[in-house]
Amino acid sequence: MPEAYALPVESDTRTRILEGTYACVARDGIARTSLEDAAREAGVSRATIYRYFPGGRDELMGGVIVFETLRFFGRLADAVQHAPSIEELLVDGIVFAHRAVETHEVLQKVLETEPELVVPRLTIESANLVALIAQFLLGRLEQRSLPVGVTPGEAADYVARMVLSFIVSPGRWDLADPAQVRELVDSELLAGLRPDPARHLSDADSGRMLT
Amino acid sequence: MTTALAERTVDGTIGAPRAGTRASVIEGALACFARYGVSKTNVEDVAREARLSRATLYRAFPGGTDELVAAVVDHEVRRLFRTLEEALAGVEDLEELLVVAMTTAVEVIDSHEALNFLLEHEPELVWPHVAFGELDQVLALAANFFEPYLAGRLDLENARRVGEWIARIVLSHVVSPPAASPAHPAPGTAWVRRVVVSFVLPGIRALESTRPGPAQPHRTCWSLSPLPTTT
Numbered sequence: 001m002p003e004a005y006a007l008p009v010e011s012d013t014r015t016r017i018l019e020g021t022y023a024c025v026a027r028d029g030i031a032r033t034s035l036e037d038a039a040r041e042a043g044v045s046r047a048t049i050y051r052y053f054p055g056g057r058d059e060l061m062g063g064v065i066v067f068e069t070l071r072f073f074g075r076l077a078d079a080v081q082h083a084p085s086i087e088e089l090l091v092d093g094i095v096f097a098h099r100a101v102e103t104h105e106v107l108q109k110v111l112e113t114e115p116e117l118v119v120p121r122l123t124i125e126s127a128n129l130v131a132l133i134a135q136f137l138l139g140r141l142e143q144r145s146l147p148v149g150v151t152p153g154e155a156a157d158y159v160a161r162m163v164l165s166f167i168v169s170p171g172r173w174d175l176a177d178p179a180q181v182r183e184l185v186d187s188e189l190l191a192g193l194r195p196d197p198a199r200h201l202s203d204a205d206s207g208r209m210l211t
Numbered sequence: 212m213t214t215a216l217a218e219r220t221v222d223g224t225i226g227a228p229r230a231g232t233r234a235s236v237i238e239g240a241l242a243c244f245a246r247y248g249v250s251k252t253n254v255e256d257v258a259r260e261a262r263l264s265r266a267t268l269y270r271a272f273p274g275g276t277d278e279l280v281a282a283v284v285d286h287e288v289r290r291l292f293r294t295l296e297e298a299l300a301g302v303e304d305l306e307e308l309l310v311v312a313m314t315t316a317v318e319v320i321d322s323h324e325a326l327n328f329l330l331e332h333e334p335e336l337v338w339p340h341v342a343f344g345e346l347d348q349v350l351a352l353a354a355n356f357f358e359p360y361l362a363g364r365l366d367l368e369n370a371r372r373v374g375e376w377i378a379r380i381v382l383s384h385v386v387s388p389p390a391a392s393p394a395h396p397a398p399g400t401a402w403v404r405r406v407v408v409s410f411v412l413p414g415i416r417a418l419e420s421t422r423p424g425p426a427q428p429h430r431t432c433w434s435l436s437p438l439p440t441t442t
Contacts, residue, residue, distance in 0.1 A: 155410075
């Protein structure tokens with residue numbers, strides 16, 4: 001994963017620049033935010049922005065999209081981290097994420113007015129986002145009995161791909177309805193993770209099944 | 212001009228070009244898009260590529276480049292579905308059906324020259340159409356396409372649902388190709404088959420066993436064979 005994903009503690013200045021840039025984008029959109037606008041909003045000089053974003057405006061805009069995306073997934077992780085089971089974690093998480101996308105004013109505004117400036121960048125990030133979600137789920141899956149032959153890593157990767165797909169596009173589902181989301185989670189996300197009844201040796205959540 | 216006159220004698224009307232003209236224009240446009248991208252392709256390029264006059268081209272596509280792009284997209288989507296139809300003809304086994312459908316779709320998309328050029332040079336023209344609200348339409352198209360293939364095995368609603376489901380997996384594979392890893396030493400067909408066997412088939416089985424009777428007027432009489440050993 002790129003460095004931005006491995007930096008939970010960003011330098012204060014970098015964060016200040018990104019927060020300032022985000023405020024500009026929220027107000028004026030991506031196309032109408034210049035590097036000067038961002039510098040003024042953040043209270044730093046142009047030279048300082050170039051020091052943190054040597055690629056200039058393009059890199060800054062890419063940076064701000066990643067920054068807000070990571071904040072989005074941070075809020076999502078906070079919302080679900082105490083869920084008692086992975087089923088509830090996924091149901092709560094999908095409902096939360098769907099509502100958060102629908103009510104994200106800045107995202108909705110740029111999707112409406114300048115999707116060509118944000119969607120390609122989000123698409124580039126999608127492999128990183130799959131990895132991020134999978135990493136979050138991995139611990140839970142490692143504690144769970146899985147069917148013989150299914151590794152926690154590939155299960156986390158599959159579930160993460162599906163979660164991201166539903167966050168981006170609900171398709172035929174009403175993701176505001178927890179009952180529908182539960183049905184979805186039980187079938188399309190987790191059905192393959194239940195230990196095969198024929199090989200069911202112990203209580204389902206008591207630990208990894210020995211193969 | 213000679214072409215235009217010839218067409219008028221064939222069709223008897225102006226503005227109703229032969230089907231062959233349309234097909235040549237679409238082929239020409241596709242070749243140009245693969246070479247120059249969409250923004251840098253103009254009507255003259257397409258006319259030259261298709262060996263037609265500008266006037267003939269404009270009669271077939273009065274909307275110019277925008278209409279050409281829409282026609283090419285429509286044509287290529289149909290071609291993908293036709294390729295899938297051919298690949299799926301005679302495939303009876305559910306696992307094979309799912310694996311063949313998904314790998315064929317991934318291959319057609321990944322090897323599409325014009326699409327690859329656009330993703331490389333003009334991604335802003337592509338990605339907004341397969342994300343958020345617009346992706347819902349793509350998923351609905353996939354659900355419609357797969358429904359007849361699964362209709363004999365699942366009730367209508369679930370058949371459409373599985374169509375959307377596997378389209379999501381295909382798109383995920385296209386957007387974020389799975390990397391080679393200990394779990395997936397050979398991405399591509401092997402990855403798709405593992406996903407089908409490990410996650411999709413058990414999910415379909417869950418759909419069959421958990422749906423209450425009344426909600427399922429066309430109760431399926433089909434059931435899955437036991438899960439193959441994957442160790």
